[in-house]
Amino acid sequence: MFHVITCAVLLVATVCIRVYCILPKPTVPERPKKSAENRTLAVFLGSGGHTSEMLALVSSLDFDRYFPRIYIISEGDTLSERKAAALEATKAASSHSTSKNPDAYTFLVIPRARKVHQSLLTTPSTALLSVTKSFYQVALASSHRKGQFADVLVLNGPGTCLTLCLAVYLNKFFGLASPKMVYIESFARVQTLSLSGKLLRSLVDRFVVQWPQLLQDGKRGEYHGWLI
Amino acid sequence: MLAFITVGSTRFDGLIKSVFTPSVLASLSDKGYTTIVVQCGNSDFSYNHLLAQGEQSFRLEKDGVTIECWKFKPSLQTDYERADLVISHAGSGTIVDVLRMDKPLIVVPNPTLADNHQQELASALEKLGHLRSSTTSQLANTIQEFDASSLTKFPPFDGGKFRKLLDEEMGFV
Numbered sequence: 001m002f003h004v005i006t007c008a009v010l011l012v013a014t015v016c017i018r019v020y021c022i023l024p025k026p027t028v029p030e031r032p033k034k035s036a037e038n039r040t041l042a043v044f045l046g047s048g049g050h051t052s053e054m055l056a057l058v059s060s061l062d063f064d065r066y067f068p069r070i071y072i073i074s075e076g077d078t079l080s081e082r083k084a085a086a087l088e089a090t091k092a093a094s095s096h097s098t099s100k101n102p103d104a105y106t107f108l109v110i111p112r113a114r115k116v117h118q119s120l121l122t123t124p125s126t127a128l129l130s131v132t133k134s135f136y137q138v139a140l141a142s143s144h145r146k147g148q149f150a151d152v153l154v155l156n157g158p159g160t161c162l163t164l165c166l167a168v169y170l171n172k173f174f175g176l177a178s179p180k181m182v183y184i185e186s187f188a189r190v191q192t193l194s195l196s197g198k199l200l201r202s203l204v205d206r207f208v209v210q211w212p213q214l215l216q217d218g219k220r221g222e223y224h225g226w227l228i
Numbered sequence: 229m230l231a232f233i234t235v236g237s238t239r240f241d242g243l244i245k246s247v248f249t250p251s252v253l254a255s256l257s258d259k260g261y262t263t264i265v266v267q268c269g270n271s272d273f274s275y276n277h278l279l280a281q282g283e284q285s286f287r288l289e290k291d292g293v294t295i296e297c298w299k300f301k302p303s304l305q306t307d308y309e310r311a312d313l314v315i316s317h318a319g320s321g322t323i324v325d326v327l328r329m330d331k332p333l334i335v336v337p338n339p340t341l342a343d344n345h346q347q348e349l350a351s352a353l354e355k356l357g358h359l360r361s362s363t364t365s366q367l368a369n370t371i372q373e374f375d376a377s378s379l380t381k382f383p384p385f386d387g388g389k390f391r392k393l394l395d396e397e398m399g400f401v
Binding site: 039048049052053056057059060061062065066151152154180182184186187188189190191192205206208211224225226227228 | 237319320321324345346348349351352383385386387388389390391393394395397398400
């Protein structure tokens with residue numbers, strides 16, 4: 001019995017130390033060396049206003065730098081898929097070489113953590129399925145992408161983006177190559193952070209808000225004016 | 229002149245009911261808005277029966293104003309374009325779309341939403357002078373006092389900030 005408890009304590013301690021090691025540090029994180037190589041971009045399109053804001057942000061990027069691009073959408077969110085395809089078409093029409101490449105972007109569909117009106121009783125099982133699938137996509141299925149899912153993952157809510165963040169953490173836990181995570185709080189959030197903002201604040205590499213009031217509590221985050 | 233009223237992708241009974249009251253219609257016609265286009269979504273209001281039998285839209289004359297009303301359209305872009313005044317719910321997407329088109333905007337935050345951050349955004353933007361924020365009961369007064377020329381121009385989209393942030397993070401600059 002004593003040995004079982006000792007083992008359990010050691011295991012918990014090891015997990016805690018490992019998680020502590022991979023949490024973002026208050027010091028300025030090391031950035032990749034200056035390079036002209038392309039970077040793989042993954043963005044989560046959270047439907048509705050989340051999708052519109054995210055695509056506005058993505059539209060500002062140089063697609064010759066950020067490719068391939070992975071649009072992560074929730075199961076059944078065809079509207080976000082159409083909007084992203086429309087943005088890609090517009091960009092391709094106004095740009096050259098790489099963005100015209102048919103492999104320049106892909107869609108990744110993940111199950112919803114919780115469907116609207118779903119009972120709380122069954123939520124843990126669907127959430128677990130969502131995390132498992134996200135983990136599978138982020139970690140294991142990425143081997144064909146030169147061992148890494150993406151160089152950067154941009155999130156702006158809602159719920160399902162937490163499962164993606166957890167999947168990235170599982171990746172980090174096992175020491176696998178993991179994307180940098182950037183969270184952009186919605187323009188609609190002036191005085192209070194969204195739930196996903198509160199949850200992801202200490203987990204992501206960059207936490208960006210669009211109203212300075214949100215940083216008055218002195219906790220981590222950055223403000224660069226309105227991004228959209 | 230034409231005023232366009234929109235509730236977005238769901239419903240906002242309070243706003244639509246308010247728009248159809250004699251006092252709001254009088255304020256609108258006083259200010260020269262003799263044509264009103266209403267996107268009512270799934271809102272419940274007294275003229276609902278006119279949309280009941282699979283009708284897409286209806287048109288009626290009331291208190292000297294011509295009202296055209298319909299539920300949804302794939303894009304509201306052309307409706308924003310032809311409007312001289314937009315009255316809308318305080319969803320951030322609608323606000324940004326309308327202000328970027330330089331259209332005078334009055335927003336009515338929906339108080340029935342569980343997490344009322346619509347009010348926060350409306351107040352913050354009103355403080356900066358980009359729009360006027362009202363309530364369903366104050367709408368007639370707000371329209372009466374509304375002076376589009378006193379509004380501050382909303383800044384255009386500046387993608388440079390996010391591009392710089394990500395380019396830095398990824399080592400391009």
